[in-house]
Amino acid sequence: MPPKIQTEPEPGDQTPEAGSATDVAPLGRAGGKPGHELTADEDADVADWDRVAAEPEFKGLLASKRRFIVPATVFFVVYYFALPLLVGYAPGLMSRRVFGPLNLAYLFALSQFFMAWGVAALYVRAAGGWDETARRVIEKLVERRGEE
């Protein structure tokens, strides 16, 4: 059971109310917390989680995230670990000079930076769409609450 949130000071509590209205722990000992400061337990009824989770739109959001994040993670892990593996186990190949004194090992290492920036850029582009969906899911919830 989430603890009941008191809005009135307990009788006999003489602690003065002070500080900012948004403090996590209200400075008066028994005062209520503002909504955004509630912990998970106290805030349990903020939404019907199962109902949100069952929304097709929310399921779509999760699927779309998975479709991007899983392959992107696999890609960057493989691309990154190819570097220490090749450098460690094929030093002959990696010391081959490609461009003046620059060898394969250095160029491959340098390419990692651009790989990381590239994946990050793609992620940000994809995430823009997810923000939109998440906003719609929340809006729907708020609307429905108004009707009920």
Next chain:
Amino acid sequence: MTTSLLMFLAFVAVTLGITYWAARRSTGTSAYFAAGRSIKGWQNGVAVAGDYMSAASFLGIAGIIAFQGYDGFMYSVGFLVAYLTVLLVVAEPLRNAGKYTMADVLAYRLKPRPVRAMASLSTLTVSTFYMIAQMVGAGALVSLLLKDSGVTYQSAVIGVGILMIVYVVFGGMLATTWVQIVKAILLMAGTILLSVLVMAHFGFSFAAFFDAVAHVTYTGADGRPVTQDFLQPGLRYRPPYGALDLLSLGMALVFGTAGLPHILVRFYTVPDAKTARASVVWAMAIIGVFYILTTFLGFGAATIVGRDAIARNGGTNMSAPLLAQALGGDVFFGFVAAIAFATILAVVAGLTISASTSFAHDFWTNVIHRGVERAPGEEVRVARVTAFVVGGVSIVIAIVLGPAANVAFLVALAFAVAASANLPVIVLSLFWRRFNTRGAVAGLGTGLLASIVLILLSPSIMSVDPPAVTGAARHLIQADPVFPLENPGILSIPLGFLGAFLGALTGREPSAEAKYTELTVRANTGLGAEKATPH
């Protein structure tokens, strides 16, 4: 010498000003621990970069590259690619589902007391490892910088320690954030300037620069000059275990960053997940440029100053400052040394605040007092006391250790602990419905234990020194190492995952499984997450 001292004092004055300003502005717990969640995306990005580019990056990597060439650059690569793990896997869910510490997400659907206790222990461990590295860097820098002015290693470490306590105790997260921002900008400016000077030395010809890097001459172990291609891999990581060690280092770096408590807490200072994402991107841009430039710092030091001269004047950690001295004289040396100081100071402040937040929020309030703050403002007060204690302990450890090992290497050990203990539990609690309290405690426990035991059994602690080696340079245990690798990641990270997985399988926890849906909805939509507060 006096120039560098003046520059350092100027930085201290500015940061103390910031602390005073922040102390007047921050009221309340959210303000103290999370800067009121009002930090903007770019600001937090610069602060993340500032938190991350520690003495290990500026002093340590430059040193490893200057001494062992290409193999040192592997640190630079790993440190940046690691941010993809942060960006893709942890940053946004963490911001949406947590409040102040890494443990908030873990405790979300698990039993809070055991989980928070373990998470707090691992946060303190990782922070201490990280802090040792910073303090060693500070000590080495001071003994070089002020070698004939009577300021000793000890007094310098005490000075740095006291300053960091002041920032954290009085300024909280807001002051710490702004100190990071100022420092990150200074560090980037110094690094870019230094790189330009290196290129100017070679007549702005990349061909000439890399040609020099391919022919670096230094005195070999037998006393005769050796000429070596520094772009060639294998100068540090040699057979038979070099390849495995390189892999192990890579794993520690790439999976460790997403488990570093002082980086994770930064995502609580922004208003929402979108801003958290923006701040990772800002950080990646800054950090990436910085680590590419370590090419010029490290190879520049190798070619312009030379291994022999660096070894005579303070050792590997002093490569970047010595390069500045060779290129820009004493004024520039002072500027770069002041930046290095600022770097250490700022990172130590960031570490202290994350360690003290974790102790106050996770251990004191939630474990000992079962989530009840008994008196108004108690949590903040406990955090302030913890900052004092953590500061004092790290001053003592740093003085006892003295300036010895390469700081980038020391930090890599902190990454290994974070990757083995924290990351498995964070990932499984976010993405595995079946995960439970036993799994979290077992995962944190095995990861922590495995990484620390393997470090103790590794060649960095266990090794037989020739009798000529004396004092701090001697290995702690004079015996052949049991574990052959410098970095434990390759074994301890799988062990951490295995511990978490098997621990979870030993029992079912219906309440944890029931709350998984709620966590997923919160993590993906930001529903119910704490918003920014004006301050």
